[in-house]
Amino acid sequence: MSPQHSRTRLATIAGIALTAALALTACGSDEGSDTQGDNQSAAIPDVEISYEISEETEEVSIDGELNSDQPAAWVISEGDGEPIAEDDLLEVHSANIDIENQEILSHDFDLGGMTISMADLQAGNPQTYEAFLEAPVGSDVAIYQPENGIYQGAPAVLNIATVDRVLPMHATGEPVAQSELNDALPEVTLDEETHAPSIATPEGEAPDELVVDVLKQGDGREVQPDSKVTIHYRGISWSNGEEFDSSWGPDNTGSPISFDLQSLIVGWQEGLAGQQVGSQVLLSVPPELGYGGQDHELAEETLVFVIDIVHSADPMPAE
Incomplete structure (x- = not known):
């Protein structure tokens, strides 16, 4: 195996390890979670890690043997x-580390990072949740998976995640003047406390083409066609105004959700690409750009969405 192929494979495994450490799937009972937390404290390796990434520098140093047979997550540098807080939404940048050679294999510091919902992390991985709960903004958190930890035969891997900032849970851009909006689209009102949108029942004929109205103009990162986006959304059918999907939930307390933009309906791909983080967008999506042609109950429906763009990140380039 060539050195470059080996680096690429290790970087891929490290990326899988980070995904596993931040997995947002349930892990059993509360009692099991407490036990995992106790094991986590005992499993923190006795090593010192120094780490820096900037435009000029990419350095990591590991002082001690990082060879524990238990997974671990711990703060190595406090911001x-x-x-x-336990219900925060975080922007986190991460780097995949070659433990043996003490090298940074890959990182996403110039790509927009990733988002972590603390509420989801608590349910999915209490060990990693506790580490982030102890990490003020600016902290570096080491996330370690031992040999065979990801799959049989996998090497030990280390990720370092930097807590960049706490993200807002809704669009924070400047409201666009009513005179600039398309009056053929339904009115949107916002809950003063939660900022959750409500969409009035549409009137008249549905537009034949995709219509994009920016309700709030953000000034953040521009969404690319292949971006991973974190959004809050609510969707209704044009024909009857009934809600069919929402990340806000019935009580408006839901959390934003992350998607690969390319995995979504074409109307979202075309309507969100080019928008800026912080924007709130109203979309009217005709059937052919929604679920038309599919075995779906909404296949013949024009769909109306209000989407808050909370975060956007570019994909990690192939090695």
């Missing part, structure tokens, strides 16, 4: 920003 001086705001503390993390």
